[in-house]
Amino acid sequence: MGIILASSSPRRRELMALITPDYTVRTSDVDERAIRAETPALLAQKLAVAKCRAVAESCPEDVVIGCDTVVDVKGEVFGKPHSPADAKRMLRALSGATHEVHTGVCISDGERTESFVDTCRVKFFSIPEAEIERYAATEEPYDKAGAYAIQGRAALWLDAIEGDYYTIMGLPVSRTIRLLQQF
Numbered sequence: 001m002g003i004i005l006a007s008s009s010p011r012r013r014e015l016m017a018l019i020t021p022d023y024t025v026r027t028s029d030v031d032e033r034a035i036r037a038e039t040p041a042l043l044a045q046k047l048a049v050a051k052c053r054a055v056a057e058s059c060p061e062d063v064v065i066g067c068d069t070v071v072d073v074k075g076e077v078f079g080k081p082h083s084p085a086d087a088k089r090m091l092r093a094l095s096g097a098t099h100e101v102h103t104g105v106c107i108s109d110g111e112r113t114e115s116f117v118d119t120c121r122v123k124f125f126s127i128p129e130a131e132i133e134r135y136a137a138t139e140e141p142y143d144k145a146g147a148y149a150i151q152g153r154a155a156l157w158l159d160a161i162e163g164d165y166y167t168i169m170g171l172p173v174s175r176t177i178r179l180l181q182q183f
Helices: 010-019 040-058 084-094 129-136 165-169 173-180
Strands: 003-006 063-073 076-078 098-108 113-124 158-162
Touching: 003 010, 003 040, 010 165, 010 173, 040 063, 040 076, 040 098, 040 113, 063 084, 063 173, 076 084, 084 129, 098 165, 098 173, 113 165, 113 173
Parallel strands: 003 063
Antiparallel strands: 063 076, 063 098, 098 113, 113 158
């Protein structure tokens, strides 16, 4: 029985290596736009479950871990920005404000499926407009929910965190290993 991470995220691969060096990566073809939920936290969990199940169907002998992260700004979901204008819009909304980051995790071994969502509150200092323009001109914001990488340049804007730092990066490591140990 192997462990499969159902995510192509470089950050999740890095964090997964903290749990075990012995895993493979296999992405799902889930259409994320087709999944709806009543809250951003529930959306993160539903997306994680969908990705996990999609990979687990073709790998019934393995343990599959699916994840998804969304940024929640007063109930509005900030996914990955689709343009520089969208990234700037998100960063302006995050500037000087508190938001939540929800990461859903689902683990399945072909017979049993368990999932959870972990939430972290993040407060940013005000981000100067010139910094928003500079950051949006880099590659960093475009493959990340909320248009920022907490382990990257966004570390300069961070005022406070309540919760697990790794939830912001996309894989709450300590809760994930505890659930994984039950399989």
